[in-house]
Amino acid sequence: MQIKTYTANSMKDILSQIKSELGSDAVILSKREIADKSFGLAAKPLIEVTAAVDYDAGAHGHKTKTDELPEFPKLPAHNSLQPDSLSNEIIELKEMMKELIAHTGVTLHSGNPLRKKLLSLGIRPNLVDLVLSKLGQGAGAHSVKDLLSKIIRTERPIHNKVWAFVGTTGVGKTTTIAKIAARCVLNENKKAGLITLDTYRIGAIDQGRIYAKILNIPFLSVTTAAEFRTALAKLESMDLILVDTVGRSPLCRDYVPQLKEYLGGINPCTFLLMPVATRDTEMDTITRSFSELNIDRMIFTKVDEAIHSGSVITHNLLYRIPISFLTTGQRVPEDIEEASASTIVERCLGDMS
Ligand SMILES: Nc1nc2c(ncn2[C@@H]2O[C@H](COP(=O)(O)OP(=O)(O)O)[C@@H](O)[C@H]2O)c(=O)[nH]1
Numbered sequence: 509m510q511i512k513t514y515t516a517n518s519m520k521d522i523l524s525q526i527k528s529e530l531g532s533d534a535v536i537l538s539k540r541e542i543a544d545k546s547f548g549l550a551a552k553p554l555i556e557v558t559a560a561v562d563y564d565a566g567a568h569g570h571k572t573k574t575d576e577l578p579e580f581p582k583l584p585a586h587n588s589l590q591p592d593s594l595s596n597e598i599i600e601l602k603e604m605m606k607e608l609i610a611h612t613g614v615t616l617h618s619g620n621p622l623r624k625k626l627l628s629l630g631i632r633p634n635l636v637d638l639v640l641s642k643l644g645q646g647a648g649a650h651s652v653k654d655l656l657s658k659i660i661r662t663e664r665p666i667h668n669k670v671w672a673f674v675g676t677t678g679v680g681k682t683t684t685i686a687k688i689a690a691r692c693v694l695n696e697n698k699k700a701g702l703i704t705l706d707t708y709r710i711g712a713i714d715q716g717r718i719y720a721k722i723l724n725i726p727f728l729s730v731t732t733a734a735e736f737r738t739a740l741a742k743l744e745s746m747d748l749i750l751v752d753t754v755g756r757s758p759l760c761r762d763y764v765p766q767l768k769e770y771l772g773g774i775n776p777c778t779f780l781l782m783p784v785a786t787r788d789t790e791m792d793t794i795t796r797s798f799s800e801l802n803i804d805r806m807i808f809t810k811v812d813e814a815i816h817s818g819s820v821i822t823h824n825l826l827y828r829i830p831i832s833f834l835t836t837g838q839r840v841p842e843d844i845e846e847a848s849a850s851t852i853v854e855r856c857l858g859d860m861s
């Protein structure tokens with residue numbers, strides 16, 4: 509599979525570039541207008557198109573045709589909901605943090621240039637003070653990095669067949685799923701399938717369908733919890749079932765309960781995706797809203813777009829949800845890496861001296 513993004517003034521130019529570089533089998537994944545920053549405000553918008561072409565249909569049999577996708581009978585809905593524990597843990601952790609700051613000799617290091625630097629990277633003041641107090645007077649950048657590398661939690665995904673990806677709209681769920689599916693199929697030679705939960709029946713499934721088609725893996729879109737269970741049964745022979753969700757604001761009252769209805773009782777490895785550049789307080793609200801789903805792992809996305817990445821450290825120290833992956837760009841499947849504490853520290857504090 510090859511995926512490329514093209515930018516030009518006209519669709520005609522883009523199409524001829526796509527045709528000459530990717531060939532006539534290429535499909536268009538997305539098209540949008542973007543501002544041309546090079547010539548000031550009067551500039552005409554540019555068109556940006558992402559196109560893809562099948563990597564090697566021959567090696568994996570024939571391509572799946574969209575109109576060959578099977579239909580599924582409806583089953584009675586299951587309604588086994590998981591108790592939520594994460595929100596309690598979060599409250600406890602926050603209380604613990606407050607206690608620590610209040611009673612364990614944490615001192616403010618207001619004049620310390622290292623403190624200023626850590627704050628400028630987006631790490632929360634109370635955590636910066638906690639770290640600096642732990643290290644004592646005269647601590648340098650190196651010892652901060654060392655300490656953080658020891659306490660940042662990263663872990664591989666849980667060994668479950670079903671992986672569910674949740675998060676607000678546009679955070680990179682579908683793209684990240686495509687990256688993981690491609691790696692699974694191409695590098696590990698495993699069988700993967702994709703299910704999209706289109707809870708709001710808004711038909712936002714084309715992108716996932718196209719990725720699945722390119723990878724020649726099964727793709728199913730479901731609009732009820734009962735259809736979801738039937739789809740899971742259909743994909744039983746797969747090594748990994750990746751579940752995409754059509755994101756909405758977690759503040760929409762019925763969004764998380766609906767997802768819970770789908771995922772309850774299945775016990776997937778649930779990933780919460782969050783762009784690194786998300787505002788600190790927004791990260792809090794989103795994490796709390798999704799905590800009802802028992803989030804197992806974090807995936808921080810769009811690392812490449814963030815100016816400062818200290819929010820990743822803040823989030824990890826506060827919520828202690830292990831990070832499994834970082835995504836570093838739009839390219840599928842290249843722009844994803846398994847998270848490790850040392851790479852996170854390097855990415856977040858790399859230029860600190
Ligand atoms: N710069 C950058 N863009 C990304 C990354 N991951 C996804 N995107 C882009 O973010 C946009 C939304 O991604 P999508 O997967 O559709 O988000 P979803 O709504 O959560 O499924 C698309 O234009 C993606 O190409 C990343 O790691 N870096």
Ligand SMILES: [Mg+2]
Pocket residue numbers: 681682683715752753754755
């Ligand atoms: Mg999507």
